[in-house]
């Protein structure tokens with residue numbers, strides 16, 4: 001490659017080749033919440049990372065409410081996708097009481113004539129899709145422990161186990177109390193035919209052996225504190241650090257009042273089916289909506305018109321911003337019924353790391369900003385490059401670390417060089433231009449430029465980064 005004036009061309013050359021895939025790949029990996037409006041901008045993702053967004057799997061979406069009177073087929077108008085909707089979801093969405101959730105279930109099986117098998121199949125598929133999105137695992141080889149309860153919530157778990165197997169994951173099911181009805185015995189048989197282990201006891205050392213736990217123990221049919229053996233299972237769950245996804249209701253919680261019996265259980269993600277129940281107001285974490293089977297008439301009848309629309313062929317949709325605090329109105333339903341005292345909410349919501357205070361962090365649901373690392377041979381060149389980047393509005397700010405030691409292998413030998421590190425804060429959309437600019441002005445023929453996505457930061461600071469940088473030359477902007 002005819003690299004001049006520098007001792008170690010190879011590592012930089014190799015890095016430069018992967019710069020694009022690293023940069024764009026990491027955006028998808030860190031952020032599964034690309035809005036539909038910006039989806040076209042990730043069209044050049046490596047296939048393995050991008051495939052999750054295509055073909056009916058779930059994508060996070062901060063989208064538009066679905067109005068049942070729009071004779072909509074639930075398809076989204078991308079031009080209407082707006083982040084403005086995000087913070088007000090909790091405010092706008094009607095949260096169902098236990099009675100309402102049960103009534104909708106009955107109505108679905110009444111006039112539209114759905115069978116429970118049909119609904120459960122779609123519910124379980126939604127759950128599996130949401131778990132795939134939640135895990136954001138490009139390899140999809142994660143082990144998933146699925147805990148199934150004695151009712152239909154447990155049935156959703158069994159269906160999800162089957163779909164997760166077909167998605168390429170490794171599910172294991174724990175199903176301590178199995179109803180003798182054919183619906184459930186068939187679901188178990190379908191799992192076992194695929195080689196999915198369906199046992200009765202909690203496995204040992206869950207944290208070491210599983211990447212994710214699915215809580216499909218109890219849904220909207222729960223009443224009172226959980227009886228054995230489920231109370232004990234919840235104690236185990238409450239202490240796990242493994243990410244937990246709850247189906248429809250965090251098990252052990254009261255459908256309306258939340259963690260009424262003090263289980264201390266706080267799942268990391270919740271997949272509400274049909275519509276969130278009242279207890280969802282007390283949940284903080286990633287919140288998905290699934291169960292794409294409610295006809296517009298029923299939706300309207302139960303005041304569910306403000307639910308987000310399912311994008312494209314997705315079986316679930318993420319209701320973004322659910323874990324944001326400061327929703328003064330957020331825990332009310334639209335009719336103002338059954339409001340909680342915010343103090344109660346404070347004591348019940350246990351705040352996992354995902355629940356960042358909005359005042360300190362702006363969760364970057366799309367990777368609008370990045371830090372680009374650039375190495376330079378000496379302080380003089382680093383300083384000149386930093387100034388050029390800022391002058392040309394390709395970076396808002398560049399920090400210069402005066403000395404880093406770079407260790408690499410060159411012609412079979414381990415080498416070590418002192419270098420200067422630049423850390424440029426900029427828009428993700430400017431990475432290709434910044435990279436080309438650095439290459440043009442750098443003394444290495446193939447300098448290192450590696451971008452890492454920023455997942456949060458002070459709102460004012462990030463605003464300043466946006467204002468201090470320019471639009472990309474071709475007008476494309478992932479922000």
Ligand SMILES: NC(=O)C1=CN([C@@H]2O[C@H](COP(=O)(O)OP(=O)(O)OC[C@H]3O[C@@H](n4cnc5c(N)ncnc54)[C@H](OP(=O)(O)O)[C@@H]3O)[C@@H](O)[C@H]2O)[C@@H](O)CC1
Nearest residue numbers: 119151152153218219220221222223224225226227248274
């Ligand atoms: N339209 C939709 O949205 C759809 C929803 N679907 C799904 O169905 C779920 C609701 O299902 P569900 O009605 O079967 O209730 P669920 O909570 O799973 O279990 C009830 C079981 O638990 C038991 N039990 C109760 N309390 C207990 C306690 N304290 N301690 C111990 N056990 C207790 C109770 O026993 P029982 O008290 O009656 O003896 C009964 O056996 C819903 O959340 C969603 O996931 C989809 O499948 C289809 C479409």
Ligand SMILES: [K+]
Nearest residue numbers: 215218247249
């Ligand atoms: K559950």
